[in-house]
Amino acid sequence: MIKRSRLRPFRTLGHRTTDRIWRLGAGARLFWLTLISSGESFRRFHLTIREVYFTGVMSLIIIVVSAFFVGMVLALQGYNTLQKYGSSEAIGVLVALALVRELGPVVTALLFAGRAGTAITAEIGLMKATEQLSAMEMMAVSPIARVIAPRFWAGVIAMPVLAALFSMVGILGGYLVAVPLIGVDSGAFWSQMQANVDWHDDIVNGVIKSVVFGVACTMIALFEGYDAPPTAEGVSRATTRTVVISSLAVLGLDFVLTSFMITL
Amino acid sequence: MTQNIVEIDNLSFGYKGRMLHQGINMVFPRGKVVAIMGGSGSGKTTLLRLIGGQIRPNKGEVRVDDQVVHKQSREGLYQLRRKMGMLFQHGALFTDLSVYENVAFPMREHTQLPESMIHDLVLMKLHAVGLRGAHQLMPTELSGGMARRVALARAIALDPDIVMYDEPFAGLDPISMGVICDLIRTLNDALGTTSIIVSHDVKETFLIADYVYFVANGTVAAEGTPADLSKSSLPFVHQFVHGEKDGPVPFHYAAGDYKQDLLGFEA
């Protein structure tokens, strides 16, 4: 008897490990099925547009407000350091680069996971729990093609747009702090920014990041909902997992992508 | 074209090792209302899922229109399902669509009908279930009985050959129950469909069914017309029809030895 209880931690560990691996496989399978069932999302593009509208509008306010504050803080912190070296006009570059390369895509993805991602998980989980997905199956309509795929592409489309918006509003916030408040020269602020932000290295790479985050966050949210046990508790756990897993995935992927972008 | 639109042949099925059905045989003749009755957990809903091909049998087969359901490709299965309409126990209406759009859904997915035609068809289906006036409501604004009628309108949207009803009477007030009861019979006769009703409400089911199967312990325990079964002296049928607590259908879920369970607890 003692022997068995000593082994229990290992058994638990084993169960957890196989469970994780199983979920990873199931997630990859759903991803694959979504990709091959995507025809309808484009043929009947209004289905996708409708979801872009929902996910976009849902995250819009929180993203605009956060971006504004992030931009203002960046300008304050940046000025504080830059003025020691007598280069406070470079503040525009600093704010723009920080936003376009890192904070725009990453913070947008984190906010998206918390706002739109959880809503997607809850919606799909509830559709499953109330047998709406089963009913669709019985009507000879594939839920993956009709429900999952349009939401997936909507997330992939919405994320870069939201990230771009985040960067723009952030820069505006930075401008308001740097120029009217601190008194940096407006012309220097913009011209330094224009001269030093590179189209490919900064902007394209930032867009690539946010597309990848869009794929990851949306797919995680969809999978958690699709896989949730069809109970209230199951759905609520799934929404929590969406936030945790998406956030970790975004930060992890950011490191990987950044290291590739810098070395290549 | 065989006389039976659905045939269940020596079917066995179980979830995770616990066998639920063991050698079930049933036939569903065209144009009839056939009921499957049995206690909660006797696998009635599962039987409908097997007919719809959502799960695969462990042994035996289900044939719909002479085609073996679990041997179909995905396309074949979807073709078969277009002959079926299913009314889920809780309606399963799409909560993000209005009543109108719920009924229009199968038409939009499977036909190229112009909008004006869809409009007329949807209103006709809603009229048939008495809810034409509710077409602009959202599912959350409906009572249980209304939701089930909308789900019924959606199930018959494409004039299926078979309509399956999962517990159509459960949880309804007596009036809604009577309404649904009449609807099932009327729609069946008017549209020439075959109806499969899963239920444990003896009174209503006996009222509208042409033929009844009783399932218990994974097999068909009794079958016959409602008139025959009412007179039946089989202990199981007697227990069910008269609602006795214990009898051939045990009160307890299959379990190990009680004493062993209580004393053998190990922390």
Ligand SMILES: Nc1ncnc2c1ncn2[C@@H]1O[C@H](COP(=O)(O)OP(=O)(O)O)[C@@H](O)[C@H]1O
């Ligand atoms: N997806 C499932 N996984 C495992 N067991 C299930 C599942 N669905 C139903 N069961 C079990 O199968 C049995 C029969 O379920 P069901 O067909 O819903 O019965 P009924 O509709 O007759 O009440 C129940 O004991 C239930 O616990």
Ligand SMILES: [Mg+2]
């Ligand atoms: Mg049931």
